[in-house]
Amino acid sequence: MLAVVAAGFALYAGSPPRELWWLAPIAFAVFAAVLRGRKARAGFGYGLLFGFAFLLPLLGWLQDFLGADFGPWPWLGVAAVQALFVALGGAGMARVSRLPGAPVWMAAVFVAAEALRSAVPFGGFPWGRLAFTQDTGLFLPLAALGGTAVVSFAVAVVGGGLAELARRARTPRRWAAPLAAVLVPVVGGLAMLPFIGTDPNAGTARVAIVQGNAPNLGLGLLYEDGVLHANHIAAAQQLAADQAKGPLDFVVLPEQVGSWGPSQTDPDLSGVAAQLGVPLVVGGLGKDPDGSLRNQIVRWDPATGAGDRYVKQHLVPFAETIPMRPVARLVSPFVDRFRSDMVPDDKPGVLDVGGVRLGVGICYDVAYDDVFTGATQEGATLLAVPTNNAWYGHSEMSYQQLAMSRLRAVEHGRAVLVAATSGVSAVVQPDGTVTQQTELFTAQNLIAEVPLRSTQTLATRLGSAPMWTLVVLGVGAVALSWWRPRRTADA
Template sequence: MKFLTLKETAPLLLSLLSGVLLALTFPLYDFESLAWLAFIPLFSAIEGKTPQRAALLGFITGMAFYSIGLSWVNNTLINYGNLPMVLSFAVLLIWAAYTSIYLTLFCYFLNRVCKNKPVLFFLFAPVLWVSLEYIRSTHSEYGFSWLGLGYSQYKTLPVIQMAEITGVYGVSWLIMLVNAGLYLTWKSWQESNNNMVLRFLSVTVLVLVLWVGLGISALNRAAPKPNFKVALIQGNVEQAIKWNPVYQLVVMNKYRNLTLQSMQSKPQLVVWPETAMPFYYTRHQSGTLFVQELARETKTPILFGNPRGEQNGSEVTHFNSAYMVTEKGETKDRYDKMHLVPFGEFVPFKSLLFFVEKLVPMIGDFGRGEEATVFDVAGQKAGVSICYEITFPDLMRQAVKNGAGFLVNISNDAWFGKSAATYQQMAMGALRAVENRVPLVRAANTGVSGTITANGEVKDETELFVDAARTVNIAP
């Protein structure tokens, strides 16, 4: 039997190392500093290889990265979809393979275009990476912005401030530029090319210092004082009982009690999570009256998530929606979710994943909304997103363009269990706040609920899987 030599296995190990390092930069691990050098092992692995071999090594990095970073998918499909473990892991690997295609293309074109051209490598790598990341993130149906490189720095506020101008993709560009610069500095040092060491290192440091300096300057700008109180209600309703008619009154009374508890701090808006009420609002007479009467009793508007059905002949199209009930008990605004969750609200790649829809009856296709509705509340304008939509910059920006002074994200993260997924969503929310320079509030059924300032600072976070009524003060 012939064993692989160290020279043959080294590129594979280096590619795997890059994938693991990338995964460790995101929640729950949050080793953010690793992002600035995570690609150096991969760059070393593809050096001197053919474009095809470089593409394979990029795919290996992607599979390691996304299999770890998206492992929460298994919790959803196994525990709530009743999918056998083997098939659940197969779905995870297929999803990781799909997202790894972009890393594969990155390594292929980087190797093909920049082989033995270090200056071009330094300039081209960040642009190529951001181009592919943008393509991956923006498709109207299959776009998947999760684990975009820039999100890894959500806690490093000076780094993410430039997202106001560049979006999250600018932060991704910077991280890749630093990775390329450090790699080429190290490579030039190995070759005793002191001139190129100085050039690559000085340019890399200069760009980084200027970027962080501008970020610090932005943080030092005078900010408006918080003057708008929002009560975030975290019902912590188990998924297993959420739609069980036996527990309907239990769920309704839980939200009533938590809402009344929050009234002690006199909020101007109450926010309940996605699909908070276990009935179809406007169709369920007593349930509809329950929400309207509570709004009148508390003299406070209630914004909440609820599914709705739209009759089209003999068929009913379901929508994941958000409603606004005014302090007078009037149903004023509605928003229908526009970007649906893969495997939760529609099944992607149906021809390939035919067994998922068959084995997971809780998954059903939903209709898509068409407009970023802005809700008028207490003299302010709120842009609403539902769950997964927080990951899409262009979608969230629509509400701000329509006049929203703050953003509201409602979610039901019970599907994810105690995994990294809900924390990864909060990380993406931090970039949405900075990109639009507006605060963001988030109410999630099982957490994490909380606020994000216009500078991207995550505050007022609740614990996972606890009841909570938290009143926060924001500055629209």
């Protein structure tokens, strides 16, 4: 029990903003070693401890956000529910640990558990996947092969292989299979490095990111839409005053800068766009003619105002969409802020702006695989993540989200523009490196010339196929373990 708790905390310690990516396979090795040869019931218990020890500190930003008004219960509740999925994975891993090639099957089962918790309940919660600990390091290039599923699988396979090597330390002749489990993903990551393209094969764009800042009020920001709007208009005006630094192709502003009715008018935004002389990409809450609420990103033209939009695909449960409203009122302030749920869309976010095909995902969207896969498949040559992280104070949340953007950059071979209300805003290159980054709770504009790329990575072309392949392998291995004769089987 102490070992799996320590391993779970070590996995958190290796997560962003710390660049200790190598801790993840070591932590998983300890977890796999404890599960080796156990019954499913024991695997469930150890998995629950491992998941809770990892996710509780990882999701500490929920306590920063809601703790003062609602106590620790939202934080503890979300961590506990998500730990249950890790527990299910632990039960399955214990079952398949008796099969030949156990590290492979255990890794596939864990990926299947990640896929499940990324889908249910209420649309899932992908935060804390193994892949998101790998925004730097040897396994990051594997994202271009098969996205987050392959990166998570690589970390888990290496961890499982290390556990088997430790178990077989006194029998060197049986090292071949676990040694292969360790070396193949490492060599694969190294081999992929030369193929991570960063060249501007579709040209370049000179862009600006506006971070207007927000007061660090936590829940006090809930009804301060006007402050966010005013701060970002002022920051954009400052950008216009600095036009001597050179012309721009377009400007990206964060999520939740505006609030628009069906007519979609905003004289301040139109005035800033006219001053800059280039289109804006700006986020806000919109109300459709039928009364539907939408979290959206709008292209704002200097001459014609609001144009094409992207509507957020994955809404945050208990915030943007609120199940069980009478119960949710006990843990969420958004029940009273939004009397009706926002409405998502399922269309990829690709906006033609300033001569660029810009793929867009809003805040929470970046944790999901389908958003930028769909946008890149639809021809996006550059990606953007407008977000509002001002709720979460000086917590690690913004850095965890930035890590996801870095992985998406490599996954699709695209530069990514992160535009946050209060930080962290950043310019991410197609190889995942961050070339510009703001501090938290500062007003700062970033200007960068970024590469545009049209070539598609294998991960983009395959879409969800690698994830489903690993899910089938994991579920199949568990099914095989039920009818296979109960005996210890080594690779």
